[in-house]
Amino acid sequence: MRLATWNVNSLKARRGRVEEWIAEHGPDVLLLQETKCADAAFPAGAFSQLGYESACHGDGRWNGVAIVSRVGLTKVRAGFGDRVLSASAECRLISAECDGVRVYSVYVPNGRAVDSEYYGAKLEWLANLRAELDATCDPAAAVALGGDFNIAPEDRDVWDIGEFAGLTHVTAPEREALRDVMAFGLVDVVRRLHPEEAGPFSWWDYRGGAFHKGEGMRIDLVLASAPLAARVTGAFVDREARKGQGSERQPSDHAPVVVDLAP
DNA sequence: ATGGTAGCGCTGCTA
Numbered sequence: 001m002r003l004a005t006w007n008v009n010s011l012k013a014r015r016g017r018v019e020e021w022i023a024e025h026g027p028d029v030l031l032l033q034e035t036k037c038a039d040a041a042f043p044a045g046a047f048s049q050l051g052y053e054s055a056c057h058g059d060g061r062w063n064g065v066a067i068v069s070r071v072g073l074t075k076v077r078a079g080f081g082d083r084v085l086s087a088s089a090e091c092r093l094i095s096a097e098c099d100g101v102r103v104y105s106v107y108v109p110n111g112r113a114v115d116s117e118y119y120g121a122k123l124e125w126l127a128n129l130r131a132e133l134d135a136t137c138d139p140a141a142a143v144a145l146g147g148d149f150n151i152a153p154e155d156r157d158v159w160d161i162g163e164f165a166g167l168t169h170v171t172a173p174e175r176e177a178l179r180d181v182m183a184f185g186l187v188d189v190v191r192r193l194h195p196e197e198a199g200p201f202s203w204w205d206y207r208g209g210a211f212h213k214g215e216g217m218r219i220d221l222v223l224a225s226a227p228l229a230a231r232v233t234g235a236f237v238d239r240e241a242r243k244g245q246g247s248e249r250q251p252s253d254h255a256p257v258v259v260d261l262a263p
Numbered sequence: 264a265t266g267g268t269a270g271c272g273c274t275g276c277t278a
Binding site: 009010012013034036060061062110112150205206207208209210250252253 | 266267268269270271272276277278
């Protein structure tokens with residue numbers, strides 16, 4: 001199974017690129033974030049024509065997540081289910097079962113600034129994600145979370161930690177909240193396959209030629225339960241998809257993260 | 264130098 005995750009920064013603006021990318025890379029399951037797409041406007045028919053089922057959770061101009069699969073798509077759960085949580089109103093989580101794997105498309109809140117209310121909401125959302133895992137799946141089974149976590153797990157996951165003093169994405173409480181999620185029993189697949197490297201980065205700011213200068217961050221992650229992580233045969237970030245060539249539309253500011261799994 | 268770019272949608276917010 002080829003599993004991929006991609007923050008597309010508007011599915012409407014990225015339709016052509018996403019369809020081209022699917023045709024070129026043949027993901028069996030593609031997890032999307034920042035679709036900025038209400039469920040009523042989700043292009044399920046376009047994915048269907050490519051041979052994929054889909055499930056979406058979006059309400060309009062911000063956020064929005066989806067799962068696209070050609071190996072089955074059942075037991076869909078949007079958001080945090082029936083649990084009433086103040087931080088769960090936004091469309092940032094959807095999960096389903098695809099070919100025996102429980103997959104979660106995750107879009108962690110940005111947090112904006114450390115001294116803002118949004119930073120606390122980010123930490124609360126991550127605690128709710130851990131509770132969601134405890135309530136809905138088993139780390140002894142095949143489980144995968146893919147998405148934009150808006151956290152760089154280590155200093156080497158940003159281009160220059162000196163530029164991040166006092167900023168979100170690298171603070172100790174955020175990293176601790178991520179570790180609490182992973183303590184469910186999850187492995188950072190790309191990091192495990194690239195143990196000695198910085199990055200590989202998955203996001204670069206649109207501004208200031210950051211991609212060209214290599215000023216990126218590794219904030220898009222695939223986290224797998226131990227039984228699923230044992231099936232990993234390869235993992236990479238597709239930097240090509242971040243380039244602007246060959247299309248009238250801009251690329252997303254995120255690159256897809258791809259993980260290949262043995263049966 | 265408190266900038267810069269993209270998306271949404273039409274004003275300024277979010278990232």
